[in-house]
Amino acid sequence: MSDNKIWDEHFEDIVRTMVPFFQPEDELTPDTDLQNYGLDSFGVIELLVALEGGYGIHFCDEVMTRATFATPATLWDAVTSLREPAA
Numbered sequence: 008m009s010d011n012k013i014w015d016e017h018f019e020d021i022v023r024t025m026v027p028f029f030q031p032e033d034e035l036t037p038d039t040d041l042q043n044y045g046l047d048s049f050g051v052i053e054l055l056v057a058l059e060g061g062y063g064i065h066f067c068d069e070v071m072t073r074a075t076f077a078t079p080a081t082l083w084d085a086v087t088s089l090r091e092p093a094a
Contacts, residue, residue: 012035013037013080021057021061022035022079025053025054026050027046027050029044029045037080037083038078041077041079041082054076055071064086064089064090066085067089070088
């Protein structure tokens with residue numbers, strides 16, 4: 008794993024496990040197209056459940072969009088925003 012990732016190792020482990028065609032030698036970059044690696048609608052639900060359990064968050068309707076699950080960067084943005092306490 009590259010040292011300049013914008014996310015933590017736990018996130019990378021979850022994404023790598025839940026995206027079906029991702030191989031160990033494939034680099035997960037911020038702009039990796041997760042759909043190109045086999046993330047379909049069923050996979051999105053599995054990934055969502057894994058992230059909710061792994062981070063103690065709840066994906067609200069506002070972030071449940073195709074764009075949120077398009078790349079690791081957009082997904083990590085959603086995870087971090089959901090982890091921040093409400094003002």
